[in-house]
Amino acid sequence: MGKIARVPVSRFSALLAAAAAGALALSSLPSNAAQPTQPGRPVDLSTAFSNASTKYDVPREVLVGIGYAETHLDGHNGEPSQAGGYGLMHLVSNNKNRTLSDAAKLTGLPVEKLAKDAASNIEGAAAVLDSYADASGLRGAARKDAGRWYESVAKYSHSADGPTARLYTDEVFRIIGAGVRFAGVTVAPKRVTPQLGSYAKVAPLGTQAASSAQAVDYPGAIWNPACSCNYDVGRSVPITTIVIHVTQGQYAGTISWFKDPQAKTSAHYVVRSDDGQVTQMVAEKDKAWHALSANPYSIGIEHEGYVHDATWFTNSMYRASAALTRNIADRRGIPKDRDHIKGHVELPNQTHTDPGPHWNWDYYMQLVNGGNPAPLPDPPTWNFSTWSENVNVRKGPHLRDDKVTVLPGPTRVQVLCQIQGDTVTAEGTTNNWWSKLRDQGGYVSNIYIAHPDAKLPGIDICTS
Structure with missing residues (x-):
């Protein structure tokens, strides 16, 4: 846990401006460029979870455990x-899972709002879970008793099998047991005894029979x-x-x-973020449908x-x-180089664009070739939440994208510090971590602030 250091808004705004504009020598928008309108107040996720919990007695x-497991509390x-x-609660619309339309019926909220408004999305998930309970x-x-909700959470997943x-x-x-402190949402670690109900008779994946173990090509994998x-x-x-590849979704999902027969897609292996667990789903001798003409x-x-979202790419996953x-x-005589590992x-x-700009190829290839590089530092989890003057922001964490826009102040700026991009130097401090701003009322998306190191005085810091 880190402590919170509070500083004057003007100092905070100046640092953001220096990092986003001065330190990177970024150009401002032309004087005749259209300026965005004043954004609405961003959603307070912590309050949204509390409100939904109270309204639906979940x-x-x-709720937070599901949201973090599904998306790391990011609505993308x-x-x-x-x-x-x-x-961020992953309300789904497909032939097998209709939690999005179910949420619309239960709450009376339109599907569009449930899909794109974070508070509505959380409320919709709570309503669905309430109906299951x-x-x-x-x-x-x-x-x-959170433990009594095990079967309802399992139903919410709409998984293909037990x-x-x-x-x-x-x-x-x-x-839930580990607790969450992320994106302004805090849940203390809680010892819960899950009441498995009908799932007590379902063997967890990984406790496979010898025949299943023999089916895998990679000894460390679970066959599913x-x-x-x-x-x-x-x-x-x-x-x-x-x-x-990157799944654009959660491991179990x-x-x-x-x-699911309607998916018309597959991969040979799936790797979990938290601990690097590997599941094999297609034998290597067979052709998975994952890369079109390259299959x-x-x-x-x-x-x-x-x-x-770089927070998913953990050292455990990479290794x-x-x-x-x-x-x-x-085993297959494939050269361990970037011409053959793509x-x-x-x-x-x-x-598709995966694995995207946050996949660390240098680190990964060192590991592939038997090296033992120092573990990557975990992304800073600083969260800024303040009212400020105009804030200069960029549309990407890389210098090739040098457009800058302005959030007119005063405005509340909530960011997730999770993006590894170009190196930034400001006031004598250098690093390469950027902050991704949450969608500012729908009119600006995918925008970033570069900032100096957490130890630099004058930043309102909340670490977890």
Whole structure:
């Protein structure tokens, strides 16, 4: 835990301006450029969770646990996940999971608002969970016990099968036990005894039979096969390439999606963010549907997370994935270089951008080749929340994107410090971490502030 240091707003604003404009020598907008209108007050996520918890009598820690497990409390500017899920609570609209439309019926809120407004999205999820609890007979004081919500959380996942539902729900309850302090939302660690109910008879993934263990190509993997309708049996050409993907979704949700007949997509492996757990879903001898024209000659590895959110790319994930890639390459005689280990975006005729600008290729390839580099530093988790004067911001954390806009003050600026980009020097301090601003009332998205190190005096800092 870190302490909070409070400073005058004018000092904070000056530092932001220096880092975003002066230190990087960025050009301002032309004087005749259209200026954005005054933004609305950004959503206070902590209050939104509390309000939804009270309104629908769902434990706040359950709501936050789901939100953090699904998206790290990031609505991704209303863009859907690969399974058609929206918002930080991942309300879904597909043929098997209709939590988005269910939330609209239960709350009376329009689908568009539920998908893109964070407070509405949280309320919608609470309403859906409330309906599941009612259907299960969870009443009165029992609803205050988070452990009693296990089956409702499992149902919320709409997983393809029982083991995958347990994988999802166990992660939510792990988060509840560990606590959350992120994006202005705090939930203290809480010891909870999950009441598994019908899931007590479901074996968790990883406790596989010998036949399942023999099915995997990589000894460290859990075998959980994709639907046979989502890949082709056999190959017609040699395997020459390993492809790095990012799931645009949560680990258990991605596994469930690849088991869904409507997905029409799959990958050979999926790697979990928190601890690097590896699940194999398609045998390497078979052709997974992950990279269009590159499918016949490649093996696909999906990594839990979102392209524009670096918080998912942990040291555990990098090291587990690199060990997997090294094993595949050694077994199959694939050179361990960037000509043969590629990102999805680097393949011909692709429309995807993963693994994106925050994937650290230098670090990853050192690991793949048996090196032991120092672990990457965890991203700073500074959160600025203040009223300030005009703040200069950039549309990206890289110097090639040198456009600057202005948030007219006074405005409340909430940021997530999670972006690794170009090095910034301001007032004698240098680092390469940027702050991504939350969507400012819908009129400016994907904008960033560069700032100096946390030790520099004069920044309102909240670390977790």
